[in-house]
Amino acid sequence: MKSRKLLMIPGPIEFEPDVLQAMAVPTTSHVAPNFIDVFGNALDMMKEVWKSTSGQPFIVAGSGTLAMDMAASNLIEKGDSALVISTGYFGARFKDILETYGAETTVLSAPIGEVVPLDIIEETLKEGSYKLLTFTHVDTSTGVMVAPEAICKLAQKYGVLTILDGVCSVAGEEILQEKWGVDVVLTGSQKAIGVPPGLALLVASQKALEVWKNRKTPVGNYYASWNNWLPIMIAYQEERPSYFGTPPVNLILALEKSLGIICDEGIGGRVQRHKRLARAFRAAITSLNLSILPTEDVIAAHTLTAVYYPENIDGALLRAHMVADDVIVAGGLLSEIKTTYFRVGHMGSVSSNDLLAVLGALERALQSQNYPFEMGVSLRTFQDSLI
Ligand code: PMP
Numbered sequence: 001m002k003s004r005k006l007l008m009i010p011g012p013i014e015f016e017p018d019v020l021q022a023m024a025v026p027t028t029s030h031v032a033p034n035f036i037d038v039f040g041n042a043l044d045m046m047k048e049v050w051k052s053t054s055g056q057p058f059i060v061a062g063s064g065t066l067a068m069d070m071a072a073s074n075l076i077e078k079g080d081s082a083l084v085i086s087t088g089y090f091g092a093r094f095k096d097i098l099e100t101y102g103a104e105t106t107v108l109s110a111p112i113g114e115v116v117p118l119d120i121i122e123e124t125l126k127e128g129s130y131k132l133l134t135f136t137h138v139d140t141s142t143g144v145m146v147a148p149e150a151i152c153k154l155a156q157k158y159g160v161l162t163i164l165d166g167v168c169s170v171a172g173e174e175i176l177q178e179k180w181g182v183d184v185v186l187t188g189s190q191k192a193i194g195v196p197p198g199l200a201l202l203v204a205s206q207k208a209l210e211v212w213k214n215r216k217t218p219v220g221n222y223y224a225s226w227n228n229w230l231p232i233m234i235a236y237q238e239e240r241p242s243y244f245g246t247p248p249v250n251l252i253l254a255l256e257k258s259l260g261i262i263c264d265e266g267i268g269g270r271v272q273r274h275k276r277l278a279r280a281f282r283a284a285i286t287s288l289n290l291s292i293l294p295t296e297d298v299i300a301a302h303t304l305t306a307v308y309y310p311e312n313i314d315g316a317l318l319r320a321h322m323v324a325d326d327v328i329v330a331g332g333l334l335s336e337i338k339t340t341y342f343r344v345g346h347m348g349s350v351s352s353n354d355l356l357a358v359l360g361a362l363e364r365a366l367q368s369q370n371y372p373f374e375m376g377v378s379l380r381t382f383q384d385s386l387i
Contacts, residue, residue, distance in 0.1 A: 009330035010304040010345035011191035022257035031241035045259035052177040055203040064167035064188030067200035073221035078102030088139035132161035137169035141333040143306035172303040278302035280385035287381035303347035321365035
């Protein structure tokens with residue numbers, strides 16, 4: 001047969017057939033009435049998924065990094081102080097982006113597999129005078145999840161704007177943007193949002209927009225500037241034609257379909273499904289005597305799991321064996337430990353069937369390298385955990 005491999009990396013993920021079919025249609029004009037409706041619906045549904053009634057959604061062609069760039073370029077002016085709370089690879093990226101626009105950054109980096117303690121964040125906020133802070137909700141390089149609410153509370157106490165990198169969390173982990181007072185929540189389309197790569201998505205609070213409107217200097221980026229995109233988003237929300245840069249029409253058709261699926265499932269139920277599957281998967285991994293990167297269960301993400309290879313196992317060979325068995329998982333990403341671990345994505349429309357397939361392929365790959373374990377133990381543990 002086929003090239004029907006199961007893509008279980010932390011993005012891009014397996015997409016719903018209905019979402020893919022929504023794209024496979026003749027491209028209309030970006031100002032055709034039906035497309036204006038679709039774009040407006042997608043913007044409305046983003047507010048439902050982000051849990052923000054007053055925020056301003058943006059949909060722009062680009063990847064998650066563009067959404068980071070958009071947040072940084074519109075909010076930072078040369079010389080502003082920014083605090084980066086880093087739990088891995090993507091914290092370091094935010095530092096680079098912020099510095100591109102002239103920010104003076106302070107980075108609080110957690111040891112690998114850990115989070116930065118709240119008292120350290122508070123001490124740092126007390127000592128400095130920060131305009132904004134960024135944090136990675138789920139760092140895809142480590143599978144570590146931070147608790148946004150407590151960080152946002154601290155930021156509000158010290159009058160600091162918050163930017164949540166939700167590329168690996170939006171529509172998979174709990175996010176209550178308005179209740180928590182997060183100023184920007186950003187993501188890309190290819191992860192738990194469930195749409196092929198190519199869309200940068202973010203919702204900005206009214207406070208963030210005020211800060212942007214009151215800038216003393218022009219935005220140092222042309223394509224990402226809200227000067228260009230805000231009128232376009234408002235026009236689509238008000239069902240009026242408008243143009244700045246041609247939107248990726250077919251991807252936005254897919255986005256509207258996927259957001260509809262997410263809203264039909266209900267974001268609360270969707271988050272619970274991610275939690276239930278992630279917990280069972282971690283239990284199954286542990287039953288094989290494998291260790292996961294996050295040092296504590298409460299900071300382990302529900303959208304992916306990062307797992308250390310056991311000693312004396314060739315990681316590249318293990319993954320190649322799984323690919324030959326039609327299951328694709330990802331290698332490591334964090335440069336310090338890149339070759340010592342692998343990552344399994346379980347987000348979006350993931351089901352227990354997908355994870356049973358991963359565990360089956362993993363067991364066969366481990367067995368091929370004579371790793372000592374009882375065949376079937378992870379499958380049984382996974383099943384037991386789901387009951
Ligand atoms: N932040 C996080 C947490 C991510 O996982 C990623 C992508 N893996 C990015 C930012 C960057 O997104 P993209 O690759 O879509 O530019």
